[in-house]
Amino acid sequence: MTTLDDGGEYWPTATSYASEGANAWRKAVHAQLSAPAAHSDFYALAAELVDTLRSLDGLLGVLARQVAGYGEGRELYDDADVNPVERLRDGERHLTVARQRLAEAERAANGFWSAIGHIGERS
Template identity: 55%
Template sequence: MNTTHNPPGQRADDEHSPAVQRARAGADTWRHVVHAQRGATPDHGDFYALAGEMVDTLRCLDSLAGVLVGQVAGYRAAPRGETGREVYDDEGGNPADRLRAAVLALIETRDELSQAERAANRFFSAIGHIGVRHPAQDDSQGGGRS
């Protein structure tokens, strides 16, 4: 990400679109989840709930990457008059080549996200088949240990 300067027509960080603002909030929230879970007492119910949220998040990221593939691929085809801005490569290369590389990277990202989602779903399924019996349940059902 280019954070050292804003090319002509690029908004400052505080002026990003609602999509970017929400993405930042989502990433920040996941950082908080990681920190909270590090200090949490391991709990089966939390494992299951977090697995479900991971699967959902990975699916959303895959969907976002799919939207971006279409938008980035079409970006280079948009006439300058449509946006009023010229697309350029900040290193002096051909912007069409850079955009093509970006699309290919997004396609690879989608593939990897799909694999990650399948793995997370396997975790979700496996942890969902694990039960936890609490001593109070054993005692109330006559199966407690003496």
């Protein structure tokens, strides 16, 4: 499925959403740079970070399944004359590593979220 972006170009819907998400996270970084340290920000941003990492894990899983079956019924080529099947397998391996490392990052972010949840500021 594709969608028309603001510039009149067609993008796959998933790509459009991913672009919006990346832009939103960049804006969050810039906003937090000038924000004073606040527990409420730490806690809320940690929650959003955990949710985002879990969503990215889901996307990597979908991509891995799609890449695994991509060569079926298609005549593929590789621009460097590498066997396309081997290139797809290499891509799958990279997705597997990315998912493993993302799972580690999600656990760490969730740990931060849990730890920061115990902190409060006395009035």
